Amino acid sequence: MAVVSNPRSIELYDIQGLVTRGYGKLLARLYLMIEFTDAAKARGWLKEFIPHVDDADHTTTDKLTAHISFTCKGLSGLGLSDENVNNFPIPMRESMNTPNRNRLLGDYGDNDPKEWLWGGNQSNLHACVILHALDKPSLDKYAAEIKKMMTDSGAVNIIREMPGFARADGKEPFGFHDGISQPTIKGSGRPGPENDIVATGEFLLGYKNQYELYPFSPLITDPQGDLNWLPADANDSGHKDLGRNGSFMVFRQIEQYVDKFHTFMEEKTKNPDGTVNQEAADKLAAKCVGRWKSGASLVNYPDKDPGGLPDNDDFGYADHDRFGHRCPYGSHMRRNNPRDSFRWYDKEQSLKVSKRHRIMRRGSSYEDLDTEGKMTETGLHFVCFNADFEMQFEFIQHAWANNRQLRHLTNDIDVIIGVPPQENDGQKSQFTIQGEPANEFVNDIEQFVRIRGGEYFFMPGLAALKYLTTL
């Protein structure tokens, strides 16, 4: 399967850059959770802030970027009417934290939103500003400028600051190369493997999705503000579309228990004399993740990590690993992006189904340090974009990551991000390694991550941002 061209056909100049660009070289990041205390003044601040927002035109190379997304409460806080706010999808309106959604996402037990540090329908969480810079000093300088604008506005309070970073080697806290398998947005102008080019409308509103339909988009049915900024609804409803060139953003702060993860892998693979077998421990961890630490695919390199730079992401399971002997069915990677081997369908049907449940990941690592500079917590600021929370992010977490009975599995959840069912009498999950002569099982899987906060946001297009300043 070759990398194919993907001619530019979407309005990149109107799309916030983070949706289509990973900014892999901008290693220092900062997430500012803010509240608006006065609608008119907050709109004034937004007007000033918009020139900082980077667009998706990847022919430009910025060293400092800013992006902004809003909760429904934030849109109300800017003055969008209740009727217009109610035109947003239900998950946005309800927030990430509802009883049903908690069950779907596994937000109970250690992940209980009652224990979250932020989000989960927090009343004063109105928007998330995301800053990227080449390094920490330049980020600090840029952040000071942005924060001053907020303070000067007299209407924008920072309620939480969350620093993040990317490592130059691309590794996340468990030590695995992250962010390799990403979809390519059709029409973005970026070439990609044929099977990874996904319809624009899976990530951006106002374009057709994999069903050949326009995704549900927030319309302005209660006219307010300068509607000239907004395009007409592509579905010909006669209303203006606030969503076009925007995307829905998921943000979850995921603490990673790094020591616990590695100790577990070592314990489960010890030599008969009780000593640690590092090679076996690394292999088990790789089987759980679905890739080697270098990022190399288990399908292409089943026995040993080749090291070096990550291998081409251009592979399928159907032809080379139908029975999961190389990359287990239950591994994090395979279950969350089954590619051409979803269930037993033919490759074409599998890809069709898989492409309807993709997300664009844009996260960063984080480390919390105490006053002496000692790390107290590490993890991932998981950020992803999709056009349909329920069919994409929630589907992946619920139907794939938390699914104990995917394919032939009987009690296996995603070792990395899965959560065992609440009503299951505390029965622990297992991890099945398909193989010959018989499958092997790793029992008593622990939880290696904990959700510390999260919320659903809307990241508007640039014209829509300007519209919001006119309310």
Add this chain to the structure above:
Amino acid sequence: MTKQRAVSLQIPVIPEQLSALTELLQGGGNPWDKNGFFPFDLFTEVHFGRWIIAPAGTLQNGKHIPASIVYAANVDGAEKAHVERLATLAPDAIDKIGSHCVGYPAEGNRNLATRIKFLMSCKIGTPGFYVGAPERTVQQIKGEAELHTAIREFTIKNKGKWKTSREAYDAVREFVVNDPKWEWAHAKFKLPKVNWPMMILFGLIVLPLLPFIIIMVLVIHFGDEKHSKPLGINVNQVPLKHLEKMRIQEDIIYQNQISQVFEVKRGMRKVSLHFFLWATSWLARNVYVRGELMGTPTIHFARWLIIDNGTRYVFFSNFDQSFDMYLGDFVDNSGWGLNLVYGPSVGYPTTKWLVKGGAYKIGEFLGWGRTMQVQSQIWYCAYPWDGLQQIVDRTKLRTELFNSGKLNDYEIKKALSRI
């Protein structure tokens, strides 16, 4: 071989008693609330069961339809035997429900015979019925689950002992043979297969009907569908209050359930409903017998009942995973099939040539589906934590150990992969 049969009852409700009955049924029980008053656990023949209220409604022609209770159970054995067991094993629960219903025996006149007579008088047909794991009894499904667990534990204990797949297979077989507990598993069980003679018969029946089917398609496409009014709301526009009532029952155990009540369109659409339900049932009995319905492998059962003198129909199903996954999966695999069976319902997204459009407008389809959904006040499943494919796999493993003659190396590997 025991067939899983459908028992369906529709019982008219005394209008003044509706709210009391609704309140009563809310405490009837479900797979995570074992303290409900209806003792489904006593009925060892029941795979799935539910009591729901089909709400009162006004048809498009202005006619009022009163509320009623619909009871549905998938049972091993004869329908009448199950109805008799209902009256025998759960007379108090039946009285509790029946006392709110039209025609139920008066207090002094309640005995086994009168209860059975009443229930039998409420029996209705089941024109559409699909079973995900057919021809297995409740006992067999539970037994095969235990056997599978035992084999897995045996495999874990013997990790690294076997050099070849055949060696592993022989050891597993010996383990099962040597334990008298699993003697029942040696008995011959024939996995359901596509019934080709019946399919040929199906073709012979349908072929002469082709002219009628073509006329039906033309009349519906150029007539009925032009005048039909789709509900036209996206799933994101379903009232939150209604949605919350449905979601409160969902995603708690592995299996989920759905109950929906629809008004039947009139004219040729009504005819098409009867035809396609008949065809679905036929295909379900003879083709879709291996754990998937039109490519969707997560449906434990699906049942369509025509109620209220043909003016409404209901759909019941138990499935693995969430509402969105279930219906999304179905659309991915066979939206055309959904269009044939649900196209006759009032408010369904407009179809083209019966099979196109409709469910493929997925946001609108899910919006329609949620709106038509009603609460399943009491529902039961004998194996609520089991996925359909796991049930199917366990039977296959058992038959591969005992009923399949000498397996070749590939077949052995396949069998072992099920552990």
